[in-house]
Each structure stands twice: as structure tokens, then as C-alpha cells.
Amino acid sequence: MSKHIALGIDIGGSGIKGAPVNLKTGELTEDRYRIPTPDPSTPDAVARTVAQVIARFEPSQKVPVGVTFPGVVQDGIVKTAANVDDKWIGTDLRQIIRDYAGHDVVVLNDADAAGYGEYKYGAAHEQDGVVLLTTLGTGVGSALIVDGTLVRNTEFGHVEIDGAIAEEFAAESARDRHGLSMEEWTVHLQRYYSEMEKLLWPDLIIVGGGISKHWEEFLPKLALRAPIVPAELFNQAGIVGAAAHAYNVHKRQADAAKAAEKKAKKKKSK
Ligand code: BGC
8 A cells, every 4th residue: 555545444334334545636546345244243253353354455554444433432541421331331442452463553433533533524524613523423523623623523413402411412313213204304403413513613613424414305404603514525534534533643643753862963973
């Protein structure tokens, strides 16, 4: 794999998908490889599957690999698991994948990856200011990007509005669960996004998740201050964003190592 390629892996409820990404363009350089998410989706079973997806592309140790997870991930450790098995809480995701794959990985929240992907290559392409991405799926995921910096693990799907947790009425799954028509669900979305605007004053709102393909049926009906637009990378946003984020982390680490080396040399020569 060439210098500007990183591998992105997206752990979803139904599939674990991955592909190498050209970081200059945000395009996949090979077809996506997908394995159904194991059931039960225990940490071991999922990590083994992630390792299989990584192995498919035979990345050298130098290739950055980014992996998404649908919950809060801090320093490689899973902290919440709203829509996945509770066994995940406390799992060292980075370590367990490294054990199975024999390759270092960078792990991050799925919506954070999608938001970063949209910022780098999609609907918010390098837009300054406050960009809010939400994914409407089984849960509601969020990513906040401020002047190009990803504020990680924001979890705005869990804000409480009028005594109800947002993802319980605004997620796409809530529409099915409560048997809502598109019009009825749009009323819930209006409530959700108005609250988000009140709190964050975003310059741009992006809506991702599978339902964003049908954006014409609900986005034009929302009355908001900020423009609200559909995601552009669709089901590749997680893969692309995870790859781009992993690449950045590697670059920062390499730059820091170089700076430390330079400092040490300077000290020696004194
Ligand atoms: C989780 C988030 C996740 C979102 C989408 C929510 O329930 O708390 O961490 O990003 O679902 O998967």
C-alpha cells in the first residue's frame, strides 16, 4: 500500500466492513470487504472478525488502521454500549484487536468517524466554524467538528428533551418502533434539531445514517437557522473517517517522535 493509504474498518450492528482509503481523495482503493457481525457480538467474536477484515488487505505494519465502535471510546477503552452488548463496557478494544490482528489500530466512535469523513471529503468539506453531524439509525450518533478539530465522544443522541432521551424518539429505529409516518417522525426531528441549535449554534448540520438516502422526504420540512444537508459519503463515511483519523494520529506520533529526536541530538551536541 502506498504512502497515502490507510485502512478503515467500521463495526456496525449487522456488518463489519473495511477498505483501504486514498487519503488524498477520500476514495476507496479496493472494494469494501464485509463480514456479518457475529451473533452474539461479544468482544472476542467481534475482534476476531475485525482481524479477518484487516487480514484481507494484508496491510504492512506501517499502514495506519482506524476502527469505529458504536459507543464512547476513550484511550482505546469502550465506555458505553447503548445499542450493543453490555459486556463491551470496560473492554480494551485497541488491545483486543491488536491481539487478534497482530496490527496496531486506532479506535474511535462510529459517528465521530463519519463526521470526520464528511469534514475531510464530504458534505462539510474543510468547512470552518461549528459543524454538527448526526447519524440517524438504531441510535442517534453525533460528531462535532470545530474549525477542523473533532471534539470526540459528544453523544448528543443522549440529550434529554422534555423528559425523553433524544435517540428514543429521533432515531430511525424509533420511527419503526412507534409506527410513525414520515410526517410524524419529522415533528420529532424538528424538536431534536431545534434543541441542538439552541445549545450549539452550528454553522452546518449534516444528517447521516441509512435514512439520509431519503433526505428529500424530511430535510426540506425542517425549519432551522443553519443549513441542514444530507451526508455525502453514505455507508462509506465510517470507513473513510476512521482511515483519515488513524492517519492523522500516526502522523502526529511520527512528528512528535521526530521532534523529540531532534531535541535529544541538540542536547548531546551542546
Ligand atoms: C451511541 C453512540 C453511537 C450511536 C450510533 C448511540 O446509541 O451512544 O456512541 O455513536 O448510537 O451508533
